Amino acid sequence: MWFPRLYLHYCSQWIFLQTQQIPINRFWLGAHTVDLVYQGSLLTTLEEVLVVLLGPLTLNAATLLLLLIRWGCQLVFGSPPSFLSKFIMAAAAWTVLDPLAVFAVDAILGRLFYSSDEPLADAAKLYWHFFRTEQSGTAGIIITLFLYAVHCILSFTFLYVYFLRLHNDGRLLDIYQRLHGTEREFFVPHDMEVSNQELDYIVKKAEQWRGFNGERRKVAVYDYIWTEEEPVEGLAPPTGTPNTGCETSTHVSIYTLHLSGLRQHYRHFLRQPDGAIIQVMDDSDTNAFQTSEVYEQHERMKSETHLRERKGRKAGWRSCRVEPLGGSDSSSGIKGQRDLEVGGL
Numbered sequence: 001m002w003f004p005r006l007y008l009h010y011c012s013q014w015i016f017l018q019t020q021q022i023p024i025n026r027f028w029l030g031a032h033t034v035d036l037v038y039q040g041s042l043l044t045t046l047e048e049v050l051v052v053l054l055g056p057l058t059l060n061a062a063t064l065l066l067l068l069i070r071w072g073c074q075l076v077f078g079s080p081p082s083f084l085s086k087f088i089m090a091a092a093a094w095t096v097l098d099p100l101a102v103f104a105v106d107a108i109l110g111r112l113f114y115s116s117d118e119p120l121a122d123a124a125k126l127y128w129h130f131f132r133t134e135q136s137g138t139a140g141i142i143i144t145l146f147l148y149a150v151h152c153i154l155s156f157t158f159l160y161v162y163f164l165r166l167h168n169d170g171r172l173l174d175i176y177q178r179l180h181g182t183e184r185e186f187f188v189p190h191d192m193e194v195s196n197q198e199l200d201y202i203v204k205k206a207e208q209w210r211g212f213n214g215e216r217r218k219v220a221v222y223d224y225i226w227t228e229e230e231p232v233e234g235l236a237p238p239t240g241t242p243n244t245g246c247e248t249s250t251h252v253s254i255y256t257l258h259l260s261g262l263r264q265h266y267r268h269f270l271r272q273p274d275g276a277i278i279q280v281m282d283d284s285d286t287n288a289f290q291t292s293e294v295y296e297q298h299e300r301m302k303s304e305t306h307l308r309e310r311k312g313r314k315a316g317w318r319s320c321r322v323e324p325l326g327g328s329d330s331s332s333g334i335k336g337q338r339d340l341e342v343g344g345l
Helices: 002-019 045-077 082-109 122-134 138-166 171-180 196-208 282-290 293-311 330-344
Strands: 024-029 034-038 216-227 246-257 263-271 277-279
Touching: 002 024, 002 034, 002 045, 002 082, 045 082, 045 122, 045 138, 082 122, 082 138, 122 138, 138 171, 196 216, 196 246, 196 263
Parallel strands: none
Antiparallel strands: 024 034, 216 246, 246 263, 263 277
């Protein structure tokens, strides 16, 4: 960015002098500076001020144009190329440092003193102009410092806005908001939270999965509804308390079913009343999950189902009924035969 900054600075001054029809004695482009020699006595005070200020203003205009291009690329393509962001960052930084860089080079080359055959430093042009017209260059020094201060404020504003909001897709702005914002201002997901789309994909893949030995997976969904109790008569609820009515928590369990009848737990998720879907991990969250109300209801429902299965199923090892020898009438024989058949089954 050294050469574009240097040549834009002095070429803008050369174009302005050409439009004002000021004779230019020498104009030479070098690697570290540009020789621009003209007759300063032909310029008015306003024109000399414009010559001093025109170089930095041209760089600010170029930086603003690059910012607009960067903003347009973000609107059209979503994310501009990374080299464009780096180029704009370097251009904005050199725009801020342009007066200091030009002054340092001119001071090293000895351009702070007036000579009709040698270039004059930008920082010394107003001083020698007022010294030639009013025999005092103090006003020129004050005006030069004021112009450079305005330029630094303007260029630093462009650099700050770009670096905070546009550079690398606003990454620095995101970091700033995370450091200074409150928890209510932005969304912070839970550690093991998954999206609804991801849960839907997991459930579909589980239904389609088949093992090498004939295993398959099934999904069980349990809804747990918590309803608020009726308010006590004569006792008003606190002011500002939301009347939610009821809250529903959904527990999604995925099991692996073996051909032997073994049911092995695979994964399970908990959908909270606020809509967050959290995967409950076996290694870290089993103890907390087992102590919760959801787990108690889940275990109670499984125990009731298991009890119904035990009541509705006959034991295969139950022996047949044996009647006493003295009481073997016809009805007893028929009843014993029915028990024998049932026991055999």
